[in-house]
Amino acid sequence: MIVKMLVEGGDMKPSPAVSQQLGPMGINLGKVIGDVNEATKDFRGIRVPVELDIDSKTKEFTVKVFSPPASELLKKELGIEKGSGQAKKEKAGNIAIERIISVAKTKQESMIVSNFKAAVKSVVGSCVALGVLVENKDPHEIQTEIDEGKYDKEINEKITEVSSEKKLKLKKFFEKLHAKEEAKLKAEEEAEKAAEEAKTAAAVPAEGEVAEEGKEPIDESGEGNP
Numbered sequence: 001m002i003v004k005m006l007v008e009g010g011d012m013k014p015s016p017a018v019s020q021q022l023g024p025m026g027i028n029l030g031k032v033i034g035d036v037n038e039a040t041k042d043f044r045g046i047r048v049p050v051e052l053d054i055d056s057k058t059k060e061f062t063v064k065v066f067s068p069p070a071s072e073l074l075k076k077e078l079g080i081e082k083g084s085g086q087a088k089k090e091k092a093g094n095i096a097i098e099r100i101i102s103v104a105k106t107k108q109e110s111m112i113v114s115n116f117k118a119a120v121k122s123v124v125g126s127c128v129a130l131g132v133l134v135e136n137k138d139p140h141e142i143q144t145e146i147d148e149g150k151y152d153k154e155i156n157e158k159i160t161e162v163s164s165e166k167k168l169k170l171k172k173f174f175e176k177l178h179a180k181e182e183a184k185l186k187a188e189e190e191a192e193k194a195a196e197e198a199k200t201a202a203a204v205p206a207e208g209e210v211a212e213e214g215k216e217p218i219d220e221s222g223e224g225n226p
Contacts, residue, residue, distance in 0.1 A: 001025075001053075002052070002053055003052040003054060004052075005049075005050045005051075005052070006047050006049055006050070007040060008045075008047060009040040009041070009043030009044045009045065009046045009047070009048045010037050010041040010042075011044065012037050013033070014029060018032075025059070026059055027054060027061065032052065032061065036050055036063055039063045043065075043068055045076055046068045046076050047068060047072050048066070048072075049065075049069075050063060050064070050065055050066070051063075066110060067109070067110040070107050070126040071083070073103045073107070074130060077099050077102070078093035080092055083130030084131025086131070087128070087129065087131030088131075089181065089184075090181045091131050091132065091178065091181065092130055093130075093132045093174065094136060094171070094173060094177075095132055095133070095135075096134075096135065096162040097134060097142070097151050097154055098160050098161060100124055100127075101120055101154060101158055104116065104119040104120045107122075107123065116158070120151075121143050121146050121147075124142050124146070125143065133174065133177075136173045136174075
C-alpha cells in the first residue's frame with residue numbers, strides 16, 4: 001500500500017491526519033516519523049513530497065523522498081516563508097537567473113520537459129504565482145528572453161554562482177521597488193478607509209432630517225402645525 005505525504009524536511013511531527021492514515025494499519029507512528037525525518041534531513045526548511053510503501057501483512061515500510069516543488073526551492077533560495085498574497089501589487093523577491101538554473105538542476109529529473117532549457121523556463125514560470133522577479137523583471141519577460149537566447153551561455157554551461165556585485169544590484173533594486181509598493185498599498189488602504197468612513201457618515205441622518213419613513217421632522221421652534 002502506498003501512502004503519500006507532504007512533510008517538513010527533517011521535521012515531521014505527529015498529526016491527526018497521519019494518525020488517521022497509519023493508525024488503523026497498526027504501523028508504528030514513531031518509527032515512521034523517525035525514518036522520514038532521517039530521509040528528509042537534507043531538505044530542512046522545505047516541504048517535501050514523501051511516499052511510504054507499506055506491507056500491510058508485515059507492517060514493514062520503506063520511505064521514498066521526491067524532489068520538493070519548485071516553489072519550495074525558490075522560497076528557500078530567497079529566504080522567504082511564503083510568496084506574495086497579491087503578486088500583481090507586491091513582489092516577494094528578486095532572483096538571479098543563475099539560481100533559477102540551480103533549482104532547475106535539482107528539479108529536472110522529476111519534470112516532464114524535453115531539455116534543460118525547458119526546465120529553466122518552467123522554474124521561471126513558478127516565480128509568477130510567488131510574485132518573484134527574475135533579474136529585476138517580470139518572469140514572463142524572462143521566459144521570452146530565454147526563447148530569444150539571451151541566457152544561452154548560463155543555461156548551456158549550467159552556471160549557478162552569482163557574483164557579489166550582482167547580488168547587491170538585485171537586492172537594491174528590490175528594496176527600492178518594495179518601498180514604492182508598500183507606499184502605494186498604504187495609500188490605497190487609506191483611501192478605502194476614507195471612502196468607508198464617508199459612506200458611514202452619509203448613512204447617519206443629520207439633525208432635523210427625517211430618521212424614519214413616514215415621520216415628520218422635529219419642529220424645534222415650538223410653532224408646529226395646529
